[in-house]
Amino acid sequence: MIPGVSITEILTLTSILFFIGIYGFITRKNLISILISVELILNASVVNFVIINKYLFPDVLQGVVYSIFIIAVAAAETALAVAIIINLYRQVSSVEVKETEVMKY
Amino acid sequence: MLRSVVYLLFVLIGIAGIYFLADYNFLAAIQLTVYAGGVVVLIIFSVLLVHHIEMQLEVANRKKQLLTGLLCFAGLAVFLTTIYSHPFDVAGKTVTTTTAQIGERLLDYGPGGFILPFEVISVLLLAAMIGAIIIAKGEKKIKNKQPHKSPEPDEEVSLETEQEIQLDRILNEKSTVETE
Numbered sequence: 615m616i617p618g619v620s621i622t623e624i625l626t627l628t629s630i631l632f633f634i635g636i637y638g639f640i641t642r643k644n645l646i647s648i649l650i651s652v653e654l655i656l657n658a659s660v661v662n663f664v665i666i667n668k669y670l671f672p673d674v675l676q677g678v679v680y681s682i683f684i685i686a687v688a689a690a691e692t693a694l695a696v697a698i699i700i701n702l703y704r705q706v707s708s709v710e711v712k713e714t715e716v717m718k719y
Numbered sequence: 720m721l722r723s724v725v726y727l728l729f730v731l732i733g734i735a736g737i738y739f740l741a742d743y744n745f746l747a748a749i750q751l752t753v754y755a756g757g758v759v760v761l762i763i764f765s766v767l768l769v770h771h772i773e774m775q776l777e778v779a780n781r782k783k784q785l786l787t788g789l790l791c792f793a794g795l796a797v798f799l800t801t802i803y804s805h806p807f808d809v810a811g812k813t814v815t816t817t818t819a820q821i822g823e824r825l826l827d828y829g830p831g832g833f834i835l836p837f838e839v840i841s842v843l844l845l846a847a848m849i850g851a852i853i854i855a856k857g858e859k860k861i862k863n864k865q866p867h868k869s870p871e872p873d874e875e876v877s878l879e880t881e882q883e884i885q886l887d888r889i890l891n892e893k894s895t896v897e898t899e
Contacts, residue, residue: 690847
């Protein structure tokens with residue numbers, strides 16, 4: 615445990631981070647802004663895994679291992695999303711959500 | 720737009736600070752290298768490739784924004800009442816986790832080991848790399864066929880090849896992220 619910091623304070627912080635991410639995910643109309651919001655949501659969940667592992671079950675390592683897997687999946691997802699966004703920009707010259715209504719076929 | 724990416728970088732570095740406080744040095748190093756080193760650079764590249772100066776940052780209309788804010792505050796209130804009413808039985812001791820323990824846990828094939836998800840995640844990273852390359856390269860064939868039918872102005876073609884070069888640079892960046 616972290617001396618001087620209780621678990622509820624860190625869980626409050628991650629809840630605020632999570633809902634900031636959800637707010638940005640719903641209100642933004644730009645694909646890159648939506649990607650940034652998804653990063654915020656994923657980071658909030660990873661911090662939750664790590665902190666609950668640290669405070670409640672300090673003898674096991676499951677939270678750390680799962681957070682490593684989440685970080686790997688998030689990195690792969692970001693790379694693919696950036697490739698798709700740039701490819702889309704070359705086709706429709708825009709990254710707004712309402713412009714992306716054409717698919718390949 | 721670029722400013723928001725820089726603020727995201729600050730948030731990620733702050734989360735790495737939380738990991739350092741919790742004495743998980745390996746996770747903090749991963750956070751700093753993968754997120755602050757790889758993901759933020761990728762997003763900055765895409766913003767610089769895509770973003771026009773004259774493009775306004777478009778958000779939803781005021782009513783939808785207000786409704787979403789209210790919903791988020793309601794969800795946050797539910798979360799916080801649950802968190803503050805739940806009695807956590809916090810274990811008071813501090814255990815320092817070394818990187819060798821995490822490595823042994825990842826490569827353990829006994830009960831409770833994580834060798835299978837570890838292999839699956841490596842295959843997933845390989846598939847994501849190949850998929851990104853195919854997405855980036857698949858258009859080139861179509862774009863190269865088009866000038867035969869209808870010749871395009873030279874400026875546009877050179878712009879496209881420049882974008883291809885920059886996209887290749889982004890893909891190289893991604894592969895360095897995955898080798899970590």
